[in-house]
Amino acid sequence: MHGEIAPGQPLTLRGVGAEFDVSMTPAREAVRRLTAEGALTLSSSGRVSTPELSNDRIEELAALRALIEVELASRALPRAHIALIDRLQSINAHIAEDIQRHDAVGYIRRNLEFHRTLYLRAQAPAMLAMAETVWLQLGPTMRALYGKLTQKDPPHYHRLIISALKAGDEPGLRLAVRSDVTQGLKMLVG
Amino acid sequence: MHGEIAPGQPLTLRGVGAEFDVSMTPAREAVRRLTAEGALTLSSSGRVSTPELSNDRIEELAALRALIEVELASRALPRAHIALIDRLQSINAHIAEDIQRHDAVGYIRRNLEFHRTLYLRAQAPAMLAMAETVWLQLGPTMRALYGKLTQKDPPHYHRLIISALKAGDEPGLRLAVRSDVTQGLKMLVG
DNA sequence: ATGTGTTGTTTGTGATCACAAAAGAACGCA
DNA sequence: TGCGTTCTTTTGTGATCACAAACAACACAT
CATH class of the missing domain: 1.10.40 (Ribonucleotide Reductase Protein R1; domain 1)
Incomplete structure (x- = not known):
């Protein structure tokens, strides 16, 4: 993973x-x-x-992530208190460090931790398990992507997710999660 | 399953x-x-x-079915030719027989065959595998539901799915699939 | 130099075994 | 009759083994 x-x-x-x-x-x-x-x-x-994913399969898995994780985020939104948002921001800071350190594995791990922390609030274990199954399938391939990643900024859409959570903006949250999930994987296919 | x-x-x-x-x-x-x-x-x-599902978990799995299978149906729509529709109608006829015969297991099996036949056209193996995983989790519980089912008509929404396919009506297809998937499981929770 | 056959090694498969923990049955006591 | 205790049986776990299929390496012939 x-x-x-x-x-x-x-x-x-x-x-x-x-x-x-x-x-x-x-x-x-x-x-x-x-x-x-x-x-x-x-x-x-x-x-x-470990699987070598075709472009078609990557697209499929990205679509699955979008479907499931948008739903999870939407369900988590009404339960998202300030303590959760603080935690997400803290994780985001760690992600920035991992980027500085060029630690691809650490970056992936913390990125997933960001998502999992949010989704845990959805109180939907079956959906979360499903999302993690998709992560599992994408793991090796994501490493190949982020390994050659040379950006310096922490993920753009994470900030959008956090501000949508703060504002209680459900459509904005759905869009931000979908974008975050789709973003990286578009590079793989392209 | x-x-x-x-x-x-x-x-x-x-x-x-x-x-x-x-x-x-x-x-x-x-x-x-x-x-x-x-x-x-x-x-x-x-x-x-074999699992005994709580109502919360059944609701989750129904939501997952709705998310994934609506997407699968939508992807299958552009590739759905007349031969596929004929096959779906044939399966539907068999379902009616199973209902006459009060054969719950046969009913479930053919119902899933109906859905799988449609989704195979989507050319999305990862999504289909995901849907089948959900079916697997619901299997024993669905039996408990359909076992005490006393309807005489073949599933209502299957006809809606078929006519939406014929008309190339994507919104109608999405709604029909979502309804079909949600319908039975609402009875379980209620 | 390339294709081909052969040999030696690696690898997955299914079976069996010893062991400890858990579940169930039997029993005795209140 | 109800409940706690003890004993027997069942059950999962991890290890080891024999075997066949697959793979890799190499030599040989074209």
Whole structure:
């Protein structure tokens, strides 16, 4: 999810097991669960690797993010108090640091933390789980994107999200979330 | 997915293995994959059972169905030719038979086949997989609903979907799909 | 130099086992 | 009869093994 593994990287059961000091059996379970969620792809011979997404699939996943996360944000809006907004701003500051540090994995992790913190207020665990499944599928590919990212500013739309939350502006919030979600992935396809 | 298992029914690894004449290992894999998709719930002690959904969760899953399936239908619309519509009508006829026969499982299976047939035209495998994950989570609960269903007519909104497809009416199609998806689940919550 | 066949290694699969925790049954006591 | 305790059984967990399929490396022939 955090892009620590590059797209297309193959994994072996024995390798994963050795990495976490367990036998093949638990490694198999974990790998199979991740493949069930689409985080790993299973070749015809049973070998697993991190997926290399086609442009079509990236577009699909971006559309899914837009659909689900806009809904989550909308549901979170009525419950968003000042403490939540403070927390989001704090996370945003950390994101700026990660950008300075050129820490792509940290950037992705905190970016998702920003979104998750907001969506947790929606009190919609099934939807949140769905959104995280999409994040899981996009993880390796997002790393490939943000790795070659050379911007210096923290994400533009995060500020829009925060001000829409402050203003209680639901249409503005929906638009800001949709833009934030779509923005980065447009670069990948283009 | 088809509601063959009642909500809350416990499953054992050895039991599943015996049912399919395999050892515990493949049974474990299958069960764990299904739990990863939310089709089965994992108790704290590692025991698995089919989920008993709260009203809040049913509402969430219905909202997810509405979001994703409306989008899928919308994407399928431009590619929907007459052969597809014929097939949908044929499935609809089978649904009527299942209702006559009071075959709840057959009814659910064919209802999902109706939707899947339409959505396959959307050429959006990731979205379709997402929709099927939601179906999987709702399966046992839907059985509990349609089991006590005493209507005699085939689903009302299926006809609306078909006529919207024929007319190329996108807003009408979106509304019909949303209504069809929401309809049954409202009864569960109410 | 390239294609092809062969060999040696890696890898996933399914089965079985030992063990500990949990659930259920049996029992005794109030 | 109701309830707590003990004992038996069931159940998930992680490890290990044998096997076959897939892969990689290499040598050979064209």
